[in-house]
Amino acid sequence: MTMAISSRLDTARVLATVLLPTLAKGVIVRRPGVMALAEKLQSDGTAISTMRHLRDRYGPEPVRLRITGRSVAMLVDPTDVGRLLTQSPEPFALATKEKKAALNHFQPHGLLISEGADRERLRDLNERALRPEKFDVEPIVRDEADLLTRHVMSTGELTWDSFAQAWWRIARRIVLGDSARGDTQLTDDLKALRQNANWAFLHPQQRDLRERFERRLAEYNPELPDQVPHWLFAFDAAGIVTMRALAIGARGAHGILESARLWPTTPVILRESTIATRWHGTWLPENTEFVVFTPFFHRDPDRLPFADRYAPEIWDQARDPAIVPFSAGPGECPGRDLVLATAGAMLDALSEHLTFPKLTEPLPATLNHFALRLPATAVGTRVS
Template sequence: MAISSRLDTARVFTTVLLPTLAKGVIVRRPGVMAAAEKVQSDTRAIDTMRRLRDRYGPEPVRLRITGRSVAMLVDPTDVGRLLAGSPEPFALATKEKKAALKHFQPHGVLISEGPERDRLRRLNERALRPENVPAEAIVRDEADLLTRHVMSTGELTWESFNQAWWRIARRIVLGSGARADDRLTDDLKALRENANWAFLHPRQRGLRERFQRRLDGHLARREEGSLAAQPGDLSGQVPHWLFAFDAAGIVTLRALAIGARGMNGILESARLWPTTPVILRESTIATRWHGTWLPENTEFVVFTPFFHRDPDRLPFADRYAPELWDGPRDPAIVPFSAGPGECPGRDLVLTTAATMLDTLSEHLAFPTLSAPLPGTLNHFGLRIPAEPTGTRVS
């Protein structure tokens, strides 16, 4: 069995796990993201994972942690096996994930189990189909207003982009009646900030109840042309849909910064800078890996930046390579996860994000980052100069 030394375990914690947690797994922390960009923390983390694989070989590397079995995956084939084997024998609802997500979505599909998970998964898959909502029209409407603002200021910033993006998200999910309800998503952000601390932050029941009342008021309208009009009890699922739109916005602005276009451009942005940097699964039985048995309740950790940007395996690791999405891919390049736990809103997110990317690019010209692209890119600090392309905004 590959068991890391105490020194290597400390390296994994100090350069991989703790910086990832510090940046914010549920909602990003601007100050930490700025510091992480300065030191290129993800590049350091990838280097640590490369050394771990080189020293211990391809089997999962078990960290020396008292009272907990934690294994870091270092082989792409193992990542494919782990994700394909969810929820049995590799459960999605890990202890850490439950502790975090219960702050704002205690009834979400990600932390449900058994028949209830199957039911909620089906509900999410039905509701989140792109054809259920006119996402492209909504995006173009809001992108037109954002374009006018950028033309007047001469630059696109995270602040201006994010305001437009949340208007899009609220309209797609809840309808035009929620377009201006910043309070709803501000309350959700506060709950997500608590969720960053998982076990360590007490749950703010009053705040969550206030958020839920506000959300349920919008859902009660079941506004035509929004996801809220879909059948079923959506109340427990919508917090995660809104949560996912935050990550999609980050991916879209980063895509603009590298001159990306279309759905492949969005996928590349998510490959280069994964918004889910750590994928967790917990084994429900003892499992055999490369001839070695790992016990039940082992927590498996997939550090996605390593698998997405490993220069030893991927010749395109640090450049924009949209062509890779047109054919078979490495099983560990998983910007939307994979297997039964793959994001059910993948196609809707791609449609929304790609439309925003392409609509802005039709009317605005941006300078772009060149290869080699940075390992860590702080989206909060992006200030992208913009000029009109000459295409008239109607």
């Protein structure tokens, strides 16, 4: 069987419209300027069109890109996504070369880039430590949501900046305890480290900054200090998903999942094969980097009648193997239930007193959360 290798032109198109815009927005921390441009261009819509073209022209097997020095394959078949994620970390390793380069900056001992027996041990520790019942999420969220509600009532709108301030207080209290509530320096330092991580191979590591961050973190005496940087930074994604959920009038866990389906905060899920593997009759060599571009699988209009609308009901039904905002299989996000509990509590607390207009459907392919300004009406107030 002939191998699905994209033409040079199609490789260039994938790089220009799918992979480079994803990198430019910031894989580790989003860049506001690029996000604004991406929204203006609706770059995710273009990326989805490119992926549809690849599938129609070369699919259903993974489509190899013509890149020298690295075997890279884009998945286009939803069943293949299910297989890739189920068969992790062997033969599809989570710790790919690119991830290691990016994450070495601030969590060299984190679960994401661990391997072998270390991974098994750390995975188990993370799963147990992140069970939502271990945290007293509700009262913390309620507290901070009340404060935010008062602020929004006085200004008349909810902006990303005011939301993010409240959200980071929540994140620090959940992860490190109430005494970390006001420690903006800690999360600012983490953000600076993450900005470096955006540049992966290119940026020199900043040892001083990392040491300051680690010293400060140690003062809170967390149970798993090596894992906490990832937990804290992952709360950023949870805040983005919650803010977008407010913009579409979402409620409950399924509403949060929908927000993450429509605008996935992990747009690219990567795996690296440890052996040669066979796909639709074609063999791909070991050390192939497999790319799952989730916006395509989540919003493919050829496959999903609900692609561009808010459809919480889909989460009651059998799971689509390629709708994976929290990934799936052994690498699935161990923070998922904690995120759903925290974000769900935030939606509940805010909507007790405030309502916001909903974005109109069809929903945009790219939504810049930094620029969201939601005019707020107090619940019970009639607009005349």
